[in-house]
Amino acid sequence: MSILVNKDSRVLVQGFTGKEGTFHAQQCIDYGTNIVGGVTPGKGGQIHLGKPVFGSVQEAVEAVQADVSIIFVPPAFSADAVMEAADAGIKVIICITEGIPVSDMMLAKKFVQKKGAILIGPNCPGIISAEEAKIGIMPGFVFKKGNVGVISKSGTLTYEAANQVVQAGLGITTAIGIGGDPIIGTTYIDLLKLFEEDHETKAIVMIGEIGGDLEIQAAKYIKENITKPVVAFIAGQTAPKGKRMGHAGAIIAGSKGTAKEKMDALEAAGVHVVASPAEIGKKVKDILG
């Protein structure tokens, strides 16, 4: 089992024929992901990487019944691509693009919600259900199949955490990079809920970072709703105030959004918080045995 996506997902690539889209779509196909086609406006009718290219998402949905979409279009056009996917009835929209204006995402997210779709990202590595579907830019081989779910704001740190879990002799059900922007489509709570319901997932790894209060909201939710063990790490314990640390959303504003505040809240909610990023895998192993 896995959450959100699996081997039957019918995946569409928006920005299919571009450099990034081409490279990563090929990687996804090699992993075994069921890519059913791509969209590049003006290139409808062509074949790319052995898959049909469509001029719009609507056409792709009608022709090949795509139900998941991954977006690689440039930041200025990404919010539009997200809304196009939602409008065409795509159920899970994964936006990899970094650098989308906040005001664009603010509106796009509201529209996606209205359409009842799920948006992952933007500015994220995507989602992988181990040995079923890789819909993102992560290195697939790291994510060996197992029973640990991963939710993370970061890219390479997700690979690091998954690698540790695998090195500890365990594996992954699904790993989701939710993105490091100030406004993201799907937050911890939505995914914690899905992992709680997934029979195969026995433990959840949650990786957060400074900025915003999503981890604090998650702590409240975990306390009241999650029975499975959660291991958490918060990056940026040593980050200075008022400085953006790479991700657009990773900034301590005033005294809000510090790692300590988040770690304390999670700890109080019964989460196994590790101070060291090198202890994530070990901690999961200790709990699951």
Added chain:
Amino acid sequence: MNIHEYQAKQIFASYNIPIQDGITIEDANDAREAAEKIGGDFWVLKAQIHAGGRGKGGGVKFAKSIEEVEKYASDILGMTLVTHQTGPAGRLVKKLFIASGVDIKKEYYLGMVLDRTAEMPVMMASTEGGMEIEKVAAETPEKIIKVGIDPLIGFRAFHARKLASGLHLSAEQMKHFGKFAKALYEVYSNNDASLIEINPLVLTGEDTFLALDAKMGFDDNALYRHPDLKNMRDLDEEEPTELEASKYGLSYVKLDGNVGCMVNGAGLAMSTMDIIKLNGGDPANFLDVGGVASTETVAKGFEIILEDPNVKAIFVNIFGGIVRCDRIANGILEATEKIDVKVPLIVRLDGTNSSEAAEILKRANIKNIITATDLADGAQKAVKAAEGIRS
């Protein structure tokens, strides 16, 4: 991106938000002419730097004569202004804003920022104008009135009423305030601002509102569609090394420690700083070379890290995913040929082809390269190396 007070006021003026008449000068010899042009018999002189607390640091003066204007102008221009936001090094003042004095009846605070929890902009007002708003928020949060503004409906009359009522304004004042607040929302949304602060917003003797101060920041990701704003960027106000790094797509933040860090990915870069601290060391910087580390970015990264004389060791922490570690190892070797790295270099390459990478580094046999097997090992070795202990 942040801009200066005088620039924010130019934007305000174009939206009919009342400001004082003022002129910005860069040469104290122009002070007299500016003051005469503005007219009146009372002026305020304000140092233009991107930091708050200018008044306390001596960067804001009130002049009652042209002679005083001239004196203060030469005092402020060229001074190194130290405030709680500049750090101890302070900031060199290169621009001075001279404005007419204002008859102030009462001071308020008015600001706008993105509320990340509500996922919409929030406008905030307070009767505690002129105070540090963070302090008001911490000590008397009930004195800050907030209204979230859903972008689907924009700024409405009820938003203004809610704020005005919280500020206990009279019906006449409320009318003027409503126009002011609506214009402010337009400034915010039309320019993709990330922050606006007017502190203080003043009620003048004529019962009208005026922006006595102005602070504005913008969403960097949206600057591509605001060429006019891009021109307002003042590179003198930015950290030179951070600026240099950004030109190469590197994200760098200088810190005070002695262990330099070079990492791929922002989350892993922050974690690397954290684990150095947990091992008893102190990170010298945050540096994200991007998800795809190349020879060029790695070489530039070394150069930037080594500009900091405090750095006694560099921890290269790369998790190779789609980029193979053997290629990164070769990149590191090439980079060390280009850049003379004299301090110990602790290299941890994990992920795709990591054993091949370790082999490459071993064969190269460069004496200051210390290889590490994982994150914990690398951090320990880096901290020791910075202390002068070779492991």
